Amino acid sequence: MYKLWLIPALPFIGFLINGIFGRKLPKMVTNLVAVGSVVLAFLWVLFVGNQCDWGAKPLHAHYFTWIRSGAFHVGWDFAVDKLTMIMLMIVTGIGSLIHIYATGYMEHEEGYYRFFAYLNLFMFFMLNLVLGGNYLILFVGWEGVGLCSYLLIGFYFVKKSATTAGNKAFIVNRIGDFGFSLAMFLIVVTFGTLDFTKVFAAAPGKPVAVLTAIALLMLLGATGKSAQIPLYVWLPDAMEGPTPVSALIHAATMVTAGVYMCSRSAVIFLHAPIAMETVAIIGLLTAVFAATIGITQYDIKKVFAYSTVSQLGYMFLGVGVGAFSAGVWHLMTHAFFKALLFLGAGSVIHACHGEQDMRHMGGLRKYAPKTMAVLACASLAIAGFPGTSGFFSKDAILGAAYEHAPWMFWVGVITAGMTAFYVWRAFWMTFWGEYKGHGHPHESPWSMLGPLVVLAFLSLFGGFLFNVPKILESMFPIKEVENEAMLTGISVAAGLLGIGISYYMYVMNTELPGKIANGLGGLYRLVYDKYRVDEAYDTAVVTPLVEGSRAVLWHGVDQGVIDGTVNGVGYQARAIGHILKTLQSGNIRSYATWVAVGAVALLLALGLGGGVK
Amino acid sequence: MDPSAAMEMLKHGVPTSWYLTLSAILFSIGVAGFIIRRNIITVFMCIELMLNAVNLSFIAFAHQHKQVSGHLFTFFVMVVAAAEAAVGLAIILTVFKNRSTLNIDEINTLKN
Numbered sequence: 001m002y003k004l005w006l007i008p009a010l011p012f013i014g015f016l017i018n019g020i021f022g023r024k025l026p027k028m029v030t031n032l033v034a035v036g037s038v039v040l041a042f043l044w045v046l047f048v049g050n051q052c053d054w055g056a057k058p059l060h061a062h063y064f065t066w067i068r069s070g071a072f073h074v075g076w077d078f079a080v081d082k083l084t085m086i087m088l089m090i091v092t093g094i095g096s097l098i099h100i101y102a103t104g105y106m107e108h109e110e111g112y113y114r115f116f117a118y119l120n121l122f123m124f125f126m127l128n129l130v131l132g133g134n135y136l137i138l139f140v141g142w143e144g145v146g147l148c149s150y151l152l153i154g155f156y157f158v159k160k161s162a163t164t165a166g167n168k169a170f171i172v173n174r175i176g177d178f179g180f181s182l183a184m185f186l187i188v189v190t191f192g193t194l195d196f197t198k199v200f201a202a203a204p205g206k207p208v209a210v211l212t213a214i215a216l217l218m219l220l221g222a223t224g225k226s227a228q229i230p231l232y233v234w235l236p237d238a239m240e241g242p243t244p245v246s247a248l249i250h251a252a253t254m255v256t257a258g259v260y261m262c263s264r265s266a267v268i269f270l271h272a273p274i275a276m277e278t279v280a281i282i283g284l285l286t287a288v289f290a291a292t293i294g295i296t297q298y299d300i301k302k303v304f305a306y307s308t309v310s311q312l313g314y315m316f317l318g319v320g321v322g323a324f325s326a327g328v329w330h331l332m333t334h335a336f337f338k339a340l341l342f343l344g345a346g347s348v349i350h351a352c353h354g355e356q357d358m359r360h361m362g363g364l365r366k367y368a369p370k371t372m373a374v375l376a377c378a379s380l381a382i383a384g385f386p387g388t389s390g391f392f393s394k395d396a397i398l399g400a401a402y403e404h405a406p407w408m409f410w411v412g413v414i415t416a417g418m419t420a421f422y423v424w425r426a427f428w429m430t431f432w433g434e435y436k437g438h439g440h441p442h443e444s445p446w447s448m449l450g451p452l453v454v455l456a457f458l459s460l461f462g463g464f465l466f467n468v469p470k471i472l473e474s475m476f477p478i479k480e481v482e483n484e485a486m487l488t489g490i491s492v493a494a495g496l497l498g499i500g501i502s503y504y505m506y507v508m509n510t511e512l513p514g515k516i517a518n519g520l521g522g523l524y525r526l527v528y529d530k531y532r533v534d535e536a537y538d539t540a541v542v543t544p545l546v547e548g549s550r551a552v553l554w555h556g557v558d559q560g561v562i563d564g565t566v567n568g569v570g571y572q573a574r575a576i577g578h579i580l581k582t583l584q585s586g587n588i589r590s591y592a593t594w595v596a597v598g599a600v601a602l603l604l605a606l607g608l609g610g611g612v613k
Numbered sequence: 614m615d616p617s618a619a620m621e622m623l624k625h626g627v628p629t630s631w632y633l634t635l636s637a638i639l640f641s642i643g644v645a646g647f648i649i650r651r652n653i654i655t656v657f658m659c660i661e662l663m664l665n666a667v668n669l670s671f672i673a674f675a676h677q678h679k680q681v682s683g684h685l686f687t688f689f690v691m692v693v694a695a696a697e698a699a700v701g702l703a704i705i706l707t708v709f710k711n712r713s714t715l716n717i718d719e720i721n722t723l724k725n
Contacts, residue, residue, distance in 0.1 A: 592644075
């Protein structure tokens, strides 16, 4: 009816064209195919959104039956309701902008066509993920975006660090995906189907313990994909990928898949209070934890990476306290301003000839004023400055958190202050002061700045334009928050305070940060080293696993059993041959002797056996 | 068996077993010569001896069973032996030309 299949099919065609013929195509055509396919998908989403009657049931399209086993059916189904629609808009809209930006950013890179082929493939899987009408289709997209993430993190595969980061992302996600698979098995066992509508209709009647188990396993999946404690470690390393990838996959879309999945499964979560509480606490912990790390980092992309982890924590806090629509709202506004932050960072890095360390930047407001202006918009939005998009969504989450448990609100406010601080710290370090890098910094081309301007507009006014809780009211009822004005005031004050402190520390009194860092000593080192979580994981999990694999699986099983069997057969054949080869002396008379002996032996045997009958 | 009894038996023709015994003796001489002697020509003659020992037993059985197939086989064997003699002697000549020896133990280039 609405040809929903067209939405993912368009980027897939783009992937096929660029992936197969890209090497031979001129850059113009590659651009046109890559950007065009995504923009067309975006236009089709707008068309469907415009034509569809949203008062009625969700759109549902069944294409074919994929798996049929007894009473158990899984079809290739797409379903579109308002939540899906919002996700579709974000994915294709932000995706289009980032594709356009990437044509400028990646212009001088090797493997240009490969980059766009992967990016289009990512769009295909991401759209499958959000369009899927059952858990299995969602899972197909879920795995597919993981694959593309891996491919794109390791895009500069001649760099060891990039391939390592890609592997890390893939393997860590594997742990989460394992949880998600188990959740699906449990759903099949409990409900006998994977269809969203049927599962959610039957969920209220099922035992709480089972629903809690399902929800917790889903949460494990979400912590992997959406970089939450304990599986967040891959995301900061994922910044090895090109900056548009960081913006699209590791900030705006893929990493929010966990939030989408939890919101989609809201019915299950709502019937599992313990799981909800766990979601909220994990989200909150991640938000604080990542924010403290973000404060100390010097690599501009690392700062924003930890910021992403922290903001994702906010979204999970929203989901966990029952404000699903607020979580999705923050998902959307975050997509705007974090994509902008990353793309802006890319523009800054571009301007500084590939430099990522903020200590070697500074003073860029003279050289790249347009980049500065758009980054200021994004920084205001993430700091929750009143009127900007981030203000609305963050406020909605914090208000819901206060209703749930006041302490969560206060931790959230502290995090908001820290968020404002580290983002503006990056801003001041980059644009204020004197330029400390090498070469002559320059402004970026318009193919890069254009999308930034659009995103800046959305970062500032996205909150007014799209009131997500209002749109999703039929799915997730809005809870009224008491003392809303006071709570809003407190969180805004925290944000402004963060901006103010960062201004004081990094513009007015630039000696101060060093002194504080020295004063804190060990504590500062600990935070700067990211709490040494990576090292702890290495010691506790990675090293034993690698050593165990080396000793048992490699030396024991592979070299001992498998190689031993294969080589053993060879050795035995050779040993037997060694004995038999003495017969082949090359001496005719010895051959004749053997023939004679053989003949005699045969005759004797025949004779003893009673002769030939 | 005393001589008179033997003479009595011979009146009815020589018994087949005697032919067979002779054939076996000739064959064994051939085999022994093949194994023991080093000169290729001697070895070759030993092969001929073995073939003819077999011919003898064919003929003896043909006579005993009054069937012609034994003779047929003998003719085949003789044809093969003649052909073999032609080829074999040619090979021996070539070997001697190239190596100046007819010692069979020194002609072992097919080894390895």
